[in-house]
Amino acid sequence: MTLSLNTISRIFKTLIPVFVLFLLFPSEALSDNKLNKIRKSYDSNIEKLRIVFDTNKKINFKFDKISKKNELNINLRNIRTSEKFIKPKFDRKYTISSKLIKNKNNIKFNFVSSKNFTYKYFILDPKDSYNHRLVVDIYFDKKVSKLSKIKNKLKNLSKHKFVIAIDAGHGGRDPGAVGKRGTLEKDIVLSISKKLYSLLKKEKNIKPILIRNKDSYISLRQRINIARRNKADLFISIHADAAKNKKARGSSVYVLSQHGASSEAAKWLANKENSSDLLGGASIDDKDNDIAEVLLDMSQSVTIETSLKASRIMLSKLKKVSKLHSNTTGQAGFVVLKSPDIPSLLIETAFLSNPKEEKKLRTKKFQNKIARAIRDGIIEIIKKGII
Numbered sequence: 001m002t003l004s005l006n007t008i009s010r011i012f013k014t015l016i017p018v019f020v021l022f023l024l025f026p027s028e029a030l031s032d033n034k035l036n037k038i039r040k041s042y043d044s045n046i047e048k049l050r051i052v053f054d055t056n057k058k059i060n061f062k063f064d065k066i067s068k069k070n071e072l073n074i075n076l077r078n079i080r081t082s083e084k085f086i087k088p089k090f091d092r093k094y095t096i097s098s099k100l101i102k103n104k105n106n107i108k109f110n111f112v113s114s115k116n117f118t119y120k121y122f123i124l125d126p127k128d129s130y131n132h133r134l135v136v137d138i139y140f141d142k143k144v145s146k147l148s149k150i151k152n153k154l155k156n157l158s159k160h161k162f163v164i165a166i167d168a169g170h171g172g173r174d175p176g177a178v179g180k181r182g183t184l185e186k187d188i189v190l191s192i193s194k195k196l197y198s199l200l201k202k203e204k205n206i207k208p209i210l211i212r213n214k215d216s217y218i219s220l221r222q223r224i225n226i227a228r229r230n231k232a233d234l235f236i237s238i239h240a241d242a243a244k245n246k247k248a249r250g251s252s253v254y255v256l257s258q259h260g261a262s263s264e265a266a267k268w269l270a271n272k273e274n275s276s277d278l279l280g281g282a283s284i285d286d287k288d289n290d291i292a293e294v295l296l297d298m299s300q301s302v303t304i305e306t307s308l309k310a311s312r313i314m315l316s317k318l319k320k321v322s323k324l325h326s327n328t329t330g331q332a333g334f335v336v337l338k339s340p341d342i343p344s345l346l347i348e349t350a351f352l353s354n355p356k357e358e359k360k361l362r363t364k365k366f367q368n369k370i371a372r373a374i375r376d377g378i379i380e381i382i383k384k385g386i387i
């Protein structure tokens with residue numbers, strides 16, 4: 001097919017105004033993303049400042065490399081501030097200056113603190129009433145992974161006690177798994193937890209706390225809150241497993257996963273353990289927005305990394321007293337492990353669904369053995385400077 005001269009000229013006539021428009025308003029054409037808001041929240045418990053950039057579209061950004069440890073520059077590209085945008089005010093406690101420098105289609109965010117800091121960032125896609133977000137977590141002071149070993153030594157020197165939160169799974173109207181002989185997970189794990197508590201109480205540098213010390217219902221979120229209030233250094237959730245396969249047996253250790261479950265079985269288990277909140281009547285998604293963001297928080301990677309290291313030690317100790325269901329750490333989205341700042345482990349001591357293990361779980365002997373193995377794991381985790 002050939003185009004007549006006439007047709008070509010007609011196409012050009014149509015295209016030229018579009019092209020001219022593009023030349024006249026390049027910024028309009030390119031910077032159609034809008035910065036709607038910069039939100040901030042400060043967590044004094046861990047000296048973390050969270051800055052959230054809220055934008056219409058997926059954000060194009062780049063962090064500038066800066067040698068100073070108290071300054072941060074983020075280049076946001078092809079973006080303008082929206083009409084409603086109000087520049088946030090940062091607390092003078094930790095801020096020397098915060099500037100938004102606009103340059104054509106770009107905005108540079110410059111933050112200078114009075115304190116040294118490290119930072120992590122991640123992006124979130126729109127969800128519910130939220131737009132696209134770039135989340136930057138600024139960690140002031142000592143809660144930095146690289147410093148954890150030094151921190152640990154300092155803690156030892158200052159006779160700091162490591163706070164270990166012992167979380168007996170389930171409780172109250174939530175029985176957890178139920179064995180063939182009617183053994184309830186909530187009773188077994190409370191008994192093991194109390195034994196662990198007494199053992200840890202004897203250690204000079206450890207202060208154990210029991211998340212529940214009786215047969216009561218506590219939501220998963222509340223469990224985390226109790227641990228945080230007590231400034232726990234490590235969170236250990238104790239459970240007894242159940243599986244459709246009656247032959248399944250042995251102990252397992254789980255940590256929170258960042259990207260989905262490590263196996264189908266782990267996913268299934270996480271659903272089972274998480275459903276505890278539904279049984280108790282409290283839903284996990286009726287929380288306020290800040291907590292919703294904590295739930296989505298992928299900046300937990302440092303904590304997960306620490307939890308993984310701790311889990312390997314825990315597995316090596318459990319191996320001495322019980323067959324391992326899996327030699328490696330499982331990872332899944334357990335709500336109870338979602339403290340952004342406390343390394344957390346979930347231990348499935350044995351299978352209540354396996355009649356032989358149910359019998360074993362009921363004995364004081366096995367309960368003591370497991371409690372001692374967990375204590376040994378905790379002591380080594382502290383000794384190795386992991387927490």
Ligand SMILES: [Zn+2]
Pocket residue numbers: 169170176177185238239240273
């Ligand atoms: Zn359980």
